Amino acid sequence: MSNGLHPPLLCPSFRNSLMRWLMQSKARCATAMVIQVIVLLTVCLDVGVALAVDAHDYDRSVRSVLEERCYACHGALKQEGGLRLDTVASMTAGGDSGPAIVASDSNASLLLQRVRHPDTDSRMPPEGQPLTEAQIQQIESWVQSGARAPADDQPQPDPLKHWAFQLPRRPEVPPISAELASQGFNLQISNPIDRLLAIKHQQVGLQPLPSEDYPALVRRLYVDLIGLPPSQQQLHAALSDPSPDAYENLVDHLLMQVQYGERWGRHWMDVWRYSDWYGRRSVPDVMNSYPQIWRWRDWIVRSLNEDKGYDQMILQMLAADELLPADDQNVVATGFLVRNWYKWNYETWMKDNVEHTGKAFLGLTLNCAHCHDHKYDPISQVDYFRFRAFFEPLELRHDRVAGQADPGPFKKYVYAQSYGPIATGAIRVFDEKLDATTHLYLGGDSRNRVEDSQPIQPGPPVALAGTCFALEPVKLPAEAYYPGLREFVRLEERDKAKAQVASARAAYEQASGVMTSTATQFSDLLAQASQPLSASSRPSQQALHQSEQAQIVARLDWKVAQADLSAALAQQVALECRIAADDARYRELGDAESLAKRAYQAEKQVAFETAQQAEATAQRALVIASQQVIEAAADKQAEAKQAEAKALEALQAARTDNDKARAGLLSEGASYAPLSPIYPTTSTGRRLALAKWITSQQNPLTARVAVNHIWLRHFGQALVDTTDNLGVQGQKPLLPEILDALAVELMENQWSMKHLHRVIVTSQAYRRSSNPPPDHVNLTIDRDNHYYWRMIPQRMQAETVRDSVLACSGVLDMTLGGPEIDHSQWVSSPRRSIYFTIHGEAKMQFLDTFDGPNVSECYRRTSTVMPQQALALTNSPLLVHYGRVLAAKIEQEHRTIAPSSELTDEAFIKILFEKVLSRLPNQEESDVSLEFLSKQRQIFQNANAEQSAQQPAQQASQELLPVASQPVHRARQNLAVSLFSHNDFVTIR
Template identity: 40%
Template sequence: MACPGRFPSVCEQHGNFLLVVARRSGRVLVKDSTSSHGQANWIVSSHSNGPPRRRIDVAGGHLKLPVMSMAEQPRGVLRLSPGGWTVSRCGTFAALSLSLLVALPGGATPANRAALSAHYDRFLVQELKQCSTCHRPGEVKDPQTLEEFPHNPFGHRLKLLGDELRAANRPADLESRLIRIAGEDADGDGFANEMELLLGHEPGRSEDVPTADELADIDGLRKEFEAFLASYRWRPFDSVERPKVPDARDPGWVRNPIDAFIAAGHGSHGLKPRGEAPREVLLRRVYVDLIGLPPTPEEQLAFLADTGPDAYERVVERLLNDPRHGERWGRHWMDVWRYSDWAGWTDGKQVRDSQRHIWRWRDWIVESLNEDKGYDRMLLEMLAADELAPLDTNALRATGFLVRNYKMLSREQWMEDTIKHTSQALLGVTIGCAKCHDHMTDPISQADYFRMRAIFDPHHVRTDRVPGEVDRDRDGLVRAFDTLTNNLTPLLVRGDERHPDTNRLMSAGVPAALTGATSLARTGGALEAAPVKLPYLAAQPDRREFVRHDVVADAERTLEQAKETLAGLVKEEQEPKADKVAEQELLVVVADAKLAALRGVLAAEILEDSGRKGSADWTSAATAAERLQRIAARAQTKLDLHRATVALAAAQAKVDEAGAAATGEADADSPERKKAKEKLEKADKELESAQGKLAEAEKALASADEKLDAEPSTAYKPREVQSFPEESTGRRLAFARWITDPANPLAARVAMNHVWLRHFGRGIVPTPTDFGRGGRPPSNPELLDWLAAEFMARGWSFREMHRLLVTSSTYRMASTPDEANAAIDPDNEFLWRMNSRRLEAEAVRDSLLFAAGGLDSTMGGPEIDHELGLVSKRRSIYLRLAAEKEVEFLRIFDGPMVTECYERRPSVMPQQALALANSELALREATTLAGQLAASSDDEESFVTQAFRRVLARAPQAEETELCREFLEAREPDSEASADALQRRRSHLILVLFNHNDFVTVR
C-alpha cells in the first residue's frame, strides 16, 4: 500500500513497527502500532544528505534501530523497551559507537519522546570510526574511552556522571549514563539534548534551538503517520483473525466467500470478471490441478453430456478422492519441503542431501494427503513423530523432513539447512538470515536464530529395521531421534562455528515477534518443552518381535544355502576337490550351530524383556544359550583351522614352484633368474604368514575345546543390537505444537498461500517463503486471512480447501484477455481472469505416457533410477531426484531443484520443443498412440478428433480438423502411398499436438 501525503521515499513495516521517511524533509518516523510500550512509541530524525538508510528490528518485544555513520557503517542499535529507548550491544559494532540514547517516561510530551538524530554522525561518529579496529562485535574493551575523545560534547559530562553514580553505588555503565544525558539540557535552552540532536541542532549552543515550524512539522508527521497506520492492513506477525466477508456486489457471480473478497477488489478497481471458462477448458484445468493428468475422452464426453446443476461439483468430488490426487499434491509439497532422494557417497563418505530409503517419507506424504490427515497433524509428525508416536512406524516416516538435511561431515551445515528451510517452508520467514547478525529487515535477532537452533541441536538420524529385511543398507526406516540430549547451544560470533561464545548458551525458543497470541507470547518465545519418556522398544528397536523373527529366518536361509551348495558340489560330474567339499561341510555345521545359538539367545532375551531375568526359566534358557554359543564358536574354529591348513598347503606349493625356478639352468645373473628369486622371497613370506595363522587356529581350537568342557554358565553373549536414549528432549514436539497452535500467526497463512499459488499461478503473497519485510506484500490480505481462518476451522483439511477453491467462480473464470481490464490491471493482480500456467515438468512427462495409455499407475516404493526416466512408465514422482541425479527431460521443463524449490519458475526455451518432438519418450509414445487411434478410427477426420481428445483434452475446431486432414492425406512427390507412410504422418501429427501450446499450458 502506498504511503499517504509526503510519506514516500521509504515506507516499511516490521512486525508491529513501521519505518517512514518523509519525501520532503527526509525525516524518519518509526511507530509502534501497539500500545504495549505506553507512550514512548515513535521516533523522528533528519539527515543532512537526504533520507538516511535505516533498518529496524523488533525482537523480544523491543524495537531496534541501527544508527549509521557518515560512511554508512552500522555503529549500534537503539532498542525500544517499555520504559523507553535504551541501547543494545547486539549491533554489528559495539554499543560504544552510540552517541546518545533516549529513555523517557511515558508521560513526556511527544517532542521529548523523539529520539536520536541522524546528525549525530556530523560531530561524533567520525571520531569513533576507529573503534571498529579494537572493538569487535559483541565486545567492548573499555567503555570509558568514549570520555576521552576531545570533540565529544558529552565526554566530560560522561566522566563526571560516572563518578557521581559510582559514588552513589548506582549503575554507572555507559548505557545508563547515556540515558541520563539524553534527557538533560546541556545549554539550558529548554530543549533536551536528544531533541536538539533530533532536529539537527547542537546541544551546548543555547542560541541554536528548534523553531516552532520544526516542532509543528514533527507533530504533522506524527498525525500523517497515524492516518497511514490506520489504513495499513497487512500484519503477518499478528495472530489470524477471521475478517468480515464483504457484501456481494454481484450475488449471481459470488458462489462462496472467496468470490466475495475477489469481487470487492473488482469493484474498487473498476474491473469486470471474465465469464466462466468453456466446459472442456474447465474440465482439463481441474483434472490437471487435482490429479496432474488430463481427462480421458470418455470422461470428457460424459461431462459434456451431463446437464445436471452439480455436474462440475461431482467431478471435483471424484477427483479429490482419487488416489492420484495425493501423488499430484504430494509432488507440490515435496517442492516446498525440499524432498531429495539419496545422492550416494562423495569422497570421504559424506552423504549428500539425504539418506537411503527416504522414499518412505515421500510415500507418507502421498498417503497423508489421500487420507486428508490434516496439515496440523502432518506438521506434528514431520517435526516430532519420534516424540509424539515413537512406536508408530507409519508416522515415523514423516521425520524424513528432518532427515533430508543430514550432512555426515558438517553438523553446522546440517543445522543451518534445517533452521533455514523449516522457517521458510513452514513459517514463511527467513530466520536463516540472522545466523551471523540480527536480521536486516525482520524482527529476528541473532540470539533468536540460536534459540531456534537449540530446538534441533539434540536430534540425529538413524535407520531402523523393517519387516522382511535384516540388512539396513538394503532397506530400512530412516528417521530422526534425539541423541545429543545434553548438547549446549552457544551463540556463534559472526555465525562462525570456530568462535562459539560459551558465555551465551541459548535455550530453545522462537523469535518473540512471531509468537502472536500463542502461549509463548508470555514467555518471550521460550519453549516450554518437557522431556518425553520413550517406550522400551523405541530405545531398543531390534528387540521388536518381527526383528527376532527376521534374524532367525535369515540364519535359516544361510543354513539352507550352505546345504544346497554342499549338495551341488557332491553332485558335480567332475570330481570335486576334497578340501572344497570339506570346507562346505564345515560351513553347514557352522551355520547350523549359529542358528541354534541364536535361537537360544532369543529365548533368554525374551524372558529378560518380560522381567523374568533370574527366574528358573531364564536360568535354564541362559545356560542353554551360553552352551550353544560355545558349540558354535568351536565349529567356527574348526572351519578356521581347515582354511588355515589349506592355505598353508597352497603357500608351500608356491614355495616349491618358485624354488625350482630359482635354481634352474638359467644364468644366475639373467633377468629370469632374478625375477624367480623375487618370487621365491615373496612365497617364503606368504608361507611364514600361513604357518602363523595355522598356529593361531590350532590354539583357538584348543581354547574352544577347553571352554566346551568348562562348567555351565548363564553368561551368554547378548545379540549386537542398536541401542538409543530412553528419553527425548521434547523440544521439537513443543515447537511443532506452537506452529500448529491456531493462534500461530504464520503456519496457516503460509500453507494457504502455497495452495493458492498452485491453483492460480501466483501467491496472494508473491514471495511464499518471505512474509516479512524482505518479501512483497499480499494482493488481498483479508482473503488470505479468511482462508487461513477457514483452513483451521475445517480441521486443517487440504481437501476441504481444494474443494472451496476450485468450485469458486474465481477459479472457473476464463483465462482470455480483455483490453479494458488489462488497461486497469495489466498484471491481473486482482484476478479479473484466470491465469494461464505452464504445465509442470512431471505433468508433461506423465501426460505423454497417459495419452498413449501406457502410464503405470503403481503407487509407492523405492525411487526409480533417473537414468530410466525415458524408459520407465511410472509416474514422475517416483523417479530419483537428487543432487546431480535427475531426469534430463524433467530438468528441461523446469523440474524441481533439490536445493530449494518453494516456487517453480517456468521458462519457455527451444530445448522443450525439441524434447517433445525428438526425444525417445515423445517418439515412442507418439508412435504407440498413432497406432491405437488408427486401429479405432474409420477415417482421417475421426483420427484427428480422437487425437485432439487424447492429447489436448478437447475437440478440434473445424479449421484445425481440415488442416490436420490435409496433412494426413498429403503425399511427398514421387513417394508411394503406402500404409507405412500414412502411419508415419499420423505419428508426426501426434508429435505436432505434443508441441501444441494447449498441451503444455493450463488454460
C-alpha cells in the same frame, strides 16, 4: 513535489547553473528586469529546495537509507543507546549521547559524525559496508537545509503488530448489495472466496469473466488436482453427466484418486526441499541428504492421499520418532530433517534445519538472526540459538525393514572415508545426545563461541512464543529404542537360522555320503591290491594313493560339515535364548537374570562351535597344502611349501582360538548380543514441543503459510508474493481477508488440505475464463489480475508435461511409490516423473529446460518463456517417441473397433485433438491439420528410394520407436508429435 517544480529545479547545483545562465543573459535583457527575475527565481528556488528536501529528498534519499542501514538497531524493534532514527523528531531528541541531528548544522550532528568516523570500531553502521559518500551527502544536505520533517512523518510500525503476527480471524462478510445482485451475483453462494471477491470487485469497478467452457474447465481441474489430462473416456463421462452437482462430484472423484497425492506431493516436495542423496555419486560417497530417503517421498504421497491433516504432517516430519516412535510407516516422515544432513559439517545440518523449518512452516527468515539480531522481525540472535537447540541432540540411524537385509549401523564421520550408500533399510533421525547443549557464538562462526555463556534452552522466538509452548522428555517404547524386539525381526532371524540349519544338515548328509563312498572305494582298491602282481585287476600305486587322499579329504569335509551343523544348531539355540532373555528384560515376561545367563552361555557355545568349525577348516586346508607339496613340480616346490607354512600357521591360530573358546564355556555372565542396535530409552521431546507450537491454532503463521502455498499452485500467483517470508520485509497480502478466511477454514476442518482444495476449486473465482477480449475494460483497471476477475493461464510444470505425454499415449505406469529411478531413463521408463532421481548433481534433462525445482531451495518455481524451450519441446526424444506411439495407438484402436473400415484423416484429427487437448479441433485447426497431413504424405511419397531406405534405419537406431514406413502413417505420427508442442497442451487454461 508540492510546489509543482520539476526535480532538477530543486537541486542546488542546478540552481547555481541557472543563475550563471541568467547572469550571462544580462547583455540580451534589460538589467532591471533580469535582476527582478533573478531575485524572484532565487526566492522561489530557495523555497523549492526546502520543500524538495522535506517532501521528496527526505523520503527518497534520507529515510530510505536510514531504513535500510539504521532501523535495525535504531528503529521500532530496537533502540541501541536509547536512539531512534525513524522520525525527524526522534533524531532531534536523540539518545543517550545527545541529539543525532542539529538542524542547519551538519558539523554538530552526531549522526553525520558517526557515519564518517575514521575508526571502524566507532563508525556506523557497525556491520556491512559504510555508507557511500553520495548517501552521506544527501543526509548532510537535508540537515544543512533545516532537517525539516514531512507532514506525515510517522515512526516505524511496531513489528509485534505486524499483520502476520496477529491471529487470523474469519472476516465478517458484508451482505451482497442490491447492485451486485442486479449484476447477477448469486445471493445463495456461500463460498467465502467469491463473497469477499465480489465486494472487492464492486469497490474497484471490475466485471469478472464468466465461467470457462466446461471441456476446458474439466481439463483444468484434472491437470490441477492429479497432474494428468482426462482421457477421452473420462472427458466424455464428465461432459455427459446431467447432475446439477456434476462439477462438485468430479472434484470429489479426483481428490479420491491416488494420483492426487503424486501431483500435490511434488508441489510439497518443492517446498520441503526433497532431494535424493548426492555428493559424489560416481565414487560413491554420500555427502548431502541420504540414501533410502525415497521412503519420505512415498510417505508424503501416502499422507496426502489419506488426507492426513497438515498439522499432523508437520508433527510427523519434525518429530514422528517422538510422537509415533514405534510406527515404521510414519517415522520415515523425519526425512524432512534427514534431507538437510550434510556429511562434512554438523553445523551446516543445524543451520539448514533452522532456516528451512522457519521458511517452510512459519514463513520466517530465522536464518537472518544467525549472526545478529534480525533486522526487521522480532527475532533476536538468542532466539535463533533457542530454535537451533531443538535440533541439537539429533543424529541419524538406520532401521531394518521387513523383507530386507539389515543395513547395519549408521557410520560416524571419519576423515577421508567415503560413505557408501545403504541399499536396504530406512533412514530416520533420533535424539542421541540427550544432554546436548547449545551456546551462542558470534559472526556466524561456531569457533567464535561466547566464553562463559550459559547453555541456551530450546524455545520459539520469545516475542512470538505465546502460551502454547511446553517441553517435556518422551519415554520411548522398547520397540522404538530397541528395534530388535519387533516381531518381523524375530521371524526373519528365526527363518534365517532355520535355513542355515537346513543348509548345514544337507551339506553334512552329502559329506557323509561322500565319505562313505570314498571309504568303500578305498577298501575295494586295497582288496584288489592284495591280489598277485600278475593279476590284471590289481590297481596301480597311483590309483591307491589318489583314492586314499580322496578318503582323507572326504573325512575332513565331513568333519567341517559336522562342525558347520553343530555351529548352526548352536546359533539357533542361542537365538531362542536371546529372544527369551529380551522378553524378560524388556517386556517382563520371565526371570530376566537367569534368562540372560542362559543367553550368555548359549553364545559361548556358539563361539566354541564356531571355533571348532574354524579348526576343522584349517586342518583340511593344511592337509591339502601338504599334499600339494608332494605333488608339486620342482620349480613350484618353494611356492607350495610357503602355502603349507601359512596353512600350518592358520591351524595353530585356530587351535589357540578353540582353546580360548573352550575355556569360555566355563565363564559366567549375563551379557549377550542384541538383535539390533540399542538407542536411548528416552527422547528429549524438544522437536515434539516445537512441532506442537508450530501447529497450535494459537500460532498465527502456520495456516497462512499453507494456504498461501496451496493458493499459489491453484491460481499461479500467491496471496503473499514472498511465500517464504511473511515477516515485516515480506510483501503484504493484497487480499488479507481471503488469506485469513481460508487459514481459519483450514484449521477448523482438521487441517484437511482436501477440504481446502474443495473450497478453492468449487469457487467461481477458480472456474472463470482465462481468455478476456483484448479490449476488456478490466485490463485497464487490473491488468495483473490482483483481484481475480479472470483465471490466469499457467504453463504446466515440466513433470506434468512429461506425465501428460505418457498418459495421452496410453503408456503411463500408474504404479505408486518405490525406490528412485535413474533420471537417465526419463524417456524409456513409463513411470511418473516424481519417482526419478533428483538431486544437486543431476535430474531429468526435461527439468533443466522447463524450470524444474531447485533442490537447494524452491518455495516457488520460476517460470521463464524462451525460444529454446519450444525448440527443445519439438525436438525432444520424449515427444518424438510418444507422438509416434500415440498415432499408432489411435490407428490400432480403430482397427479393433471397426476392422473393415479405414480411418479417415478427419476422424484421426478429431480423436487426436480429444486425446491431446481434451477438445475437438475448430474449423481452422481441422483445415490446417488436413493440409499438414497432405503435405507430409507428399514429401514422403516424393522422397527417393535411397532416402526412404536410410532415414528410417537411422532413426530406428536413435529412437525407441522407429518411424512408420507408410507415408500416411508417418504423416500422422508427425502430426501427433506436433500437437504435443501445441500451446494448449502445455498450458493449464
